[in-house]
Amino acid sequence: MVNHGIPTGVLDNLLRSTREFHEQPKEMRMEFYTRDCTRKVKYYSTGDLYQTKTAQWRDTLSCDFDDTSKIDLGSFPEICRNEIGDYLNRLHGLKNLLAELLSEALGLSSNHLASLECFDIQRLLCHYYPPCPEPDLTIGIMKHSDPYILTILLQDNIGGLQILHKNQWVDVTPVQGSLLVNAGDLLQLITNDHFKSVEHRVVATRAGPRISAACFIYPRNKNQSKPYGPVKELLSDKNPQKYRETSFLDYIHYFGSKGLDGVKALPHFQLISANE
Numbered sequence: 200m201v202n203h204g205i206p207t208g209v210l211d212n213l214l215r216s217t218r219e220f221h222e223q224p225k226e227m228r229m230e231f232y233t234r235d236c237t238r239k240v241k242y243y244s245t246g247d248l249y250q251t252k253t254a255q256w257r258d259t260l261s262c263d264f265d266d267t268s269k270i271d272l273g274s275f276p277e278i279c280r281n282e283i284g285d286y287l288n289r290l291h292g293l294k295n296l297l298a299e300l301l302s303e304a305l306g307l308s309s310n311h312l313a314s315l316e317c318f319d320i321q322r323l324l325c326h327y328y329p330p331c332p333e334p335d336l337t338i339g340i341m342k343h344s345d346p347y348i349l350t351i352l353l354q355d356n357i358g359g360l361q362i363l364h365k366n367q368w369v370d371v372t373p374v375q376g377s378l379l380v381n382a383g384d385l386l387q388l389i390t391n392d393h394f395k396s397v398e399h400r401v402v403a404t405r406a407g408p409r410i411s412a413a414c415f416i417y418p419r420n421k422n423q424s425k426p427y428g429p430v431k432e433l434l435s436d437k438n439p440q441k442y443r444e445t446s447f448l449d450y451i452h453y454f455g456s457k458g459l460d461g462v463k464a465l466p467h468f469q470l471i472s473a474n475e
């Protein structure tokens with residue numbers, strides 16, 4: 200548990216304005232409706248609709264930043280742009296603190312992970328899960344692990360998020376004013392399995408709407424072709440390298456080509472040991 204230091208008002212404003220965006224008349228939302236991945240701001244339902252067979256009970260506003268010091272808030276929907284800006288400004292300190300704490304937990308110098316240039320605030324997904332009349336027939340978001348370094352998740356008090364722990368789905372009960380930090384696949388890869396990415400899903404509920412905002416940390420554009428592999432300082436005879444090097448772009452390409460099919464992407468990058 201870490202004190203995130205972000206005022207509750209900033210969190211509440213992001214949740215409220217996300218809800219307001221999604222509840223606007225269709226005409227206001229249509230301006231942003233696209234699946235064109237070159238657009239920085241996108242509004243869609245079920246991001247991987249054409250890769251998986253399952254449509255999911257969720258709409259998403261996706262915002263890409265690359266360099267958060269140069270954000271053009273004007274490109275975001277007016278109804279939530281200031282709230283997104285305020286949240287991102289506050290998230291910086293937390294992201295840097297997490298990079299330091301994780302470095303220290305690995306026995307590395309506190310600036311080690313930051314020096315790899317993969318801890319950047321790159322994308323915010325503002326999700327809206329409408330109340331569902333038949334929750335047993337659908338799902339809010341399918342089982343997956345995030346392909347990134349870290350996810351910082353803000354959720355409202357409706358519930359529905361679950362993580363897979365020892366083959367059992369466990370509810371992540373919302374705690375007001377808290378943020379949840381999930382390890383992603385890329386963190387698992389660079390730490391050679393020290394931090395494991397967590398599989399999770401969101402079940403549909405009759406209650407709602409449920410609002411959440413998932414902020415993804417991964418290398419910024421200029422570093423996305425750079426190879427990342429297990430940190431050399433962590434490897435030894437007892438802890439041999441488990442994964443081959445890959446760039447963020449190659450990883451995400453493989454992840455995206457599968458869609459959220461419930462099968463992890465990470466094993467595809469595993470090295471086969473000589474004894475196997």
Ligand SMILES: O=C(O)CCC(=O)C(=O)O
Nearest residue numbers: 324326354360401411413
């Ligand atoms: O809405 C949530 O709580 C989770 C969202 C999520 O898993 C994601 O965007 O990857």
Ligand SMILES: [Fe+2]
Nearest residue numbers: 343344345399
């Ligand atoms: Fe996720």
